[in-house]
Amino acid sequence: MAQSSFQEISASDFFYRNRDIAGFTNPSRAIFAAIRELVENSLDAAESLKIPPDIYIRLSTQSKDKKDEQVFKLRVEDNGCGIQPRFIPSAFGQVLYGSKYKLKQMRGTFGLGGKMAVLYGQIMTHKPATIMSSTGQAKIYAFKLMIDIQRNRPIIMDRRVLVNKEKWRGTIVEFYIEGDYLRAMPKILEYFKQTAMVNPYSNLTFVDPKGRLYKFSRVTTEMPDPPKETLPHPYGVDVELFQRLIYVTKEKNLLEFLKNHFHRIGNITAQKFLEFSKLSPTKKPKKLSHEEIVTIVQNMKKFKEFRPPDASCLSPLGQDLLEAGIMKELNPEYIVVNQRKPSTYAGHPFIIEMGMAYGGEIPRKNSFQIYRFANKIPLLYDEASDVSYKVINSINWRRYKVSPDLPIAIVVHICSTKVPYKTVGKEFISDRPEVRREVANSLREISRKIHHFMSKREHVNRERKRISVFAKYLPRIAEFSTNLAEKEKQPDIKKLIASVRKYGEEE
């Protein structure tokens, strides 16, 4: 048998070889994905300080050289929290490195997005990326970076320190990327429109390669409260996580260990659980055998008295902001929104928010216009694989006097500490039974309200038709009956029509 040769590759190398799974499939998708990843980092950075984001995005061509026509310079500038200089090289030059591996709702999840953009730019143009950032202190730090793909480490080509006279705070990322802007343009503009819809407190300014300016201005400075970091919920814990917690804990007994390392376990619940698991509250966590750990973790799934997770680790938009966002971008005739109570899947809390809008700028198509969002990120690809799409298409809409050819938009937003994305490209939500159930319940609630509106609208339309018949024939009847009665003055029919109209509108 021939000898196989084995080799180890780094995380960067893996994503270099498999960039499709991160959404960097072709020159058009890549330019879209790069903009999106950087904008999302900027939104996270501003929201972490509860500051209304101001983000400036410029894509310019390097068209002096004909061959370079497809190479663009992408610059994204924000007013976010900034990054401390010691973290900048790895934050942009080391795949799977980030500050968001935490249990709270954030757009960033994988520690990958920004690096994928830089990496893609680098492999296509071989030019370094420039990062400038300040946390608002006396200095601004500027780095020129490349990624050592085989070692998954940043290569610092240049580092400068500038005086921050104006106390500027934020981050600027600039790099070169090969792409197909013309093909990507509709998706990029749709991305901004939908980002503006679900972040109505943001200013987004985009200058495209032709110098056209697209401005999406905020309609409010109200922002949801930032999420608080939380502890793991016992229903979502596995043996690996439990062992890691034992490794880092300073607690000397099991009772305190349970209370201080898990979400919503108080004294009484901890005691009951230890009784249920037949373990002494005074036992040292570090003295647990491997078998005991496996049994505890299994018992955590069986024990029925853990309280459900609270929602302070989530930061949903709320009904008012969701409504403001939809009004701003779709300007509908009628709108209903709702927010479900927090729920969980596999120990992760999540909230479904939904809106349904009719008329205005919503186009008429053969299907509903579906807007999908996860942690305030628009999801624009693979709609048919998304749980919301499946739920929406499984409803019997005739019961609600609604049909897909009406100008109706359905907005679905899932917020979670861990959104069940199916790929690292964050394109669609997997079909978890708990998520599906919540989406379906939410949809039923708003559909009932839309049903009410549609019935009323139908009635008003019927009345309008009735009144127009009166308005058309009453003058003739008046004329005819005046002649018949051999009178000279016709009766005043205006009053009669007004009273019929009033009656119709009152109903």
Ligand SMILES: Nc1ncnc2c1ncn2[C@@H]1O[C@H](COP(=O)(O)OP(=O)(O)OP(=O)(O)O)[C@@H](O)[C@H]1O
């Ligand atoms: N504009 C920014 N302002 C402040 N910090 C930033 C900014 N961009 C990136 N960062 C920091 O760099 C880290 C890496 O960003 P990157 O986009 O690669 O991963 P992520 O946002 O953590 O996760 P994801 O892969 O889901 O986007 C972030 O966790 C954040 O700490």
Ligand SMILES: [Mg+2]
């Ligand atoms: Mg990111």
